Amino acid sequence: MVENRRQRMQALLAADRAARPASAVSLACGRCVVELSVTGAGATVLAEMPTGNGDGDGRPSRGLVHATNPVSAGLEDLQLTVGEGPCLDAFASGGPVLVADLATEVARWPAFTPAACKLGAAAVFSFPLLIGVARLGSLDLYRDTIGPLTRVELADALILSDLATQGVVDDLNGHSVDDVSWLADPHVQIHQAVGMVQVQLVTTTEVALMRLRGYAFTHDIPLAEVAQQVVDRSLRFTDTEDGIHAQ
Known part of the structure; x- marks a missing residue:
């Protein structure tokens, strides 16, 4: 059957x-x-x-x-x-x-x-x-x-x-299952943005992704759009006395 x-x-x-x-x-x-x-x-x-x-x-x-x-x-x-x-x-x-x-x-x-x-x-x-x-x-x-x-x-x-x-x-032919950056997809930019935020905040990959998610959720915009802004350098995350925020 x-x-x-x-x-x-x-x-x-x-x-x-x-x-x-x-x-x-x-x-x-x-x-x-x-x-x-x-x-x-x-x-x-x-x-x-x-x-x-x-x-x-x-x-x-x-x-x-x-x-x-x-x-x-x-x-x-x-x-x-x-x-x-x-x-x-x-x-x-x-x-x-x-x-x-x-x-x-x-x-x-x-x-x-x-x-x-x-x-x-x-x-x-x-x-x-x-x-x-x-x-x-x-x-x-x-x-x-x-x-x-x-x-x-x-x-x-x-x-x-x-x-x-x-x-x-x-x-996946020829690609690692652990690496999805090869996919023709806007989420590829998210990986790039996570790396940039990780450097900006001197933090871990997980925290950088959490900050991107938090900003996207708080401002009610797609995560891919936030990533685009980070990659374009129109959005930068900084660590200040008031906490981590985007400017």
Whole structure:
């Protein structure tokens, strides 16, 4: 039964590619929207950002591989900005995160939930992209109405997440899983900005990222935009007697 469904999905993706040449990840995300009755889908590569002391316990950094619509892209960016959400939980746990009614999860994700609902997400479903025990990222789905995935939809989502994983592996060809800077994505600038803020504040990578996130959240602007300002040198973080602030 499962093998038959996998073969069906592979056949559908092959037909999709014949009709519209694209990456396997992009096609898997598009197929999720068609098969799973979701509004949007995104896939990301995640890598643990070191804290500066080499212990590898930093928060995950992210490179966006694909998003089917602006809301999906916005949800990915939001999670990177506030440092919480289903994608990060799926990556940390290695298991799916299924939320049929996002509005009920304010206590779980106090920063992510209200903003995600405002973007238009009513339900979210995240699946880790795994090769054995190695975690590569996540496949993230959302609906603009509440409601769970059906049993069949869940089975298909697991199959599509596995096929998306193979697509990520293909895209990673020749690159380290721990380095997402090669991705053609605005988040690449975030890595550059983190390095600049780290030098400006003489601090760790983790603290520099936290300061960038805090500034983005406080001023209600995308983290990528803050990073752009830092890279352009129109925004600089300084350590003063009143605390760390941007000027």
